[in-house]
Amino acid sequence: MIRRTAPAATLLALLTLVAGPAAGPAAGATMPPNPYAGPDGTWNMHGDAGASDTTPFEGPGAHPSPAQPVPLPAVCPTILSGSDGMVQALCTEYLDRAPSLYLLDPTTLLPVARHHLSAGALLGGVYAYVDHESRLVTVDGSGSLLWLAHSKSWRGWSIEVEREVPVSLPDGDAVATVGPGYDANVWFATARGRAGFVTPGGDVVITSLGGGDEKVANSISSAPSGVAVTTDHATYLLRAGRDGDAVRTVWRQPYDRGEARKPGQLSHGSGSTPTFFGERTGADLVVITDNAAPRENLLVYRARDGREVCRLPILTEESSGTENSPVAWGSSVFIASTYGYPYPAQATEDAGESVPAEANFAGGMERIDVDERSGTCASVWRNEVPSAAVPRLSRGEDVLYTVTRRGSGTTWRLARIDPADGQILSETFLGLGPLANTLQMVGTILPDRTLLQGTLAGLVAVRP
Incomplete structure (x- = not known):
């Protein structure tokens, strides 16, 4: 339900009566596909190179088949697919907290191959992606970048390390995320605030961000x-130097990181993956959320030079905190609150104490429209949906998909939300109890409209 009691929501309701119902997100330009990545929508956790958390594919719709659990002895935050259609799930094993790549048949969703990686300094795995050759690019515990290829022979499916490039880092540091640049380099960032790239020839170039006092x-x-x-x-915003032997900082924009981590966040700082969006090119702007208290701000920058376009306090004082990447398309940005979300203790063991020490999961989502020409951000709607997964905007269906968490985490449902007004269109039962916990992980929609959502017990599939 849209809030009716808060003054801002009351004003918004009055404006709606005068101006009529809110429209859906403005049609956005599509950023050119990254030539070194798989198909948009499925090749990385956030859908595309700009981390828009959108997909061109329609989801399972309002009346899907019953949810199909896919039990695995692991937590599966990263569920991807390349141009060959095989499902690749990078999961954190229960036994040793190390990552394993599970290759799943797209029809049965049964595992057909598994490749176990060595544990590293980070708990579980890292942000990975599928490249233009359907290989999973990730990092193992030794610090090497790995290209994992799969193939089928008379013996069945197998996964092999096709390429390996060591990345030398000081003790205590580890690569946290990898992604393909448009410049043919594989870029990465580390937990201790370093960033760099691996060239096509295998050279490794690294720099330290913020003088060595920052974390990613x-x-x-x-x-x-x-x-x-x-x-x-x-x-x-970083680029490779002209000679390809240095990391160049195009611009840097500091933000208010607050006094401490908030409950429901995993680090003391922004919970956002920076997201490119815009109406002209699909990458005109970059958006994040900060960690200001009592209310975080949406911060929008001009991509070419970092100039701040606008900022806006988000959500409410009771719910203004998010660990999730913004969803952005056209001129619209969607934020889901994670304030108070009860993550497992080990997920935040290196993030410092939260202030306050604990809070109830508040829930709530908000849509903000950005006008670059006037330099303004305006709230369009705010709801109370208890979102337990990073929302995904199906551009083909014009629907936001997320998971709702109700009854102190006892019931989990796949929810379809109207991006025009924030109302729930339908909900589909996913599971009961703690093993069905979706832990604010993002769902992936395949071209056949199947939605795959990671859980504490593997993943669950919802088919049309």
């Missing part, structure tokens, strides 16, 4: 203009 806890994104990285202090 989220993914990176890319556009033809460069690679965006948000640390726990600032957002950067």
